[in-house]
Amino acid sequence: xxxxxxxxxxxxxxxxxxxxxxxxxxxxxxxxxxxxxxxxxxxxxxxxxxxxxxxxxxxxxxxxxxxxxxxxxxxxxxxxxxxxxxxxxxxxxxxxxxxxxxxxxxxxxxxxxxxxxxxxxxxxxxxxxxxxxxxxxxxxxxxxxxxxxxxxxxxxxxxxxxxxxxxxxxxxxxxxxxxxxxxxxxxxxxxxxxxxxxxxxxxxxx
Numbered sequence: 001x002x003x004x005x006x007x008x009x010x011x012x013x014x015x016x017x018x019x020x021x022x023x024x025x026x027x028x029x030x031x032x033x034x035x036x037x038x039x040x041x042x043x044x045x046x047x048x049x050x051x052x053x054x055x056x057x058x059x060x061x062x063x064x065x066x067x068x069x070x071x072x073x074x075x076x077x078x079x080x081x082x083x084x085x086x087x088x089x090x091x092x093x094x095x096x097x098x099x100x101x102x103x104x105x106x107x108x109x110x111x112x113x114x115x116x117x118x119x120x121x122x123x124x125x126x127x128x129x130x131x132x133x134x135x136x137x138x139x140x141x142x143x144x145x146x147x148x149x150x151x152x153x154x155x156x157x158x159x160x161x162x163x164x165x166x167x168x169x170x171x172x173x174x175x176x177x178x179x180x181x182x183x184x185x186x187x188x189x190x191x192x193x194x195x196x197x198x199x200x201x202x203x204x205x206x
Contacts, residue, residue, distance in 0.1 A: 068192050
């Protein structure tokens with residue numbers, strides 16, 4: 001997609017026409033291409049040379065994604081990412097305008113604020129989704145935005161395109177539902193519990 005179509009959207013900022021439609025068929029997975037970072041750079045934590053790499057495609061307004069980050073990710077981060085055993089890569093897959101706006105704000109913030117903001121979006125999802133513009137503005141102000149910089153960010157089509165490119169790349173790997181996980185280049189289809197992730201990760205660590 002070479003451009004972003006404008007229309008009125010629920011936050012009164014930038015619009016994305018029909019770009020967020022789901023439903024592309026699953027395609028053959030190329031693990032080497034999956035591992036390549038997007039042109040806009042990878043959002044990742046943990047060492048690049050870790051034995052295990054987990055890639056997650058998720059949407060900021062997806063309740064299943066929020067449940068994973070609230071209930072599982074903290075333990076995964078403490079036991080595996082912070083200890084250098086796992087590299088975790090987060091890739092945006094917005095499925096509606098509210099999620100797109102949230103991710104745009106995370107991208108507009110300093111890079112060290114990206115994951116803290118994403119965490120806030122998941123932890124407080126029910127609250128800010130009830131009134132997306134007001135909710136996101138309140139979060140953004142706590143991260144140092146003013147209303148002016150908030151609106152400027154949400155009108156930045158370069159930022160929007162970077163996120164859509166990540167999503168389009170994910171669609172090319174067969175991502176349709178969210179969250180979707182890949183572990184060492186393979187689609188993970190197990191349960192989204194910490195016990196299930198540990199059962200998958202531990203043998204790969206040797």
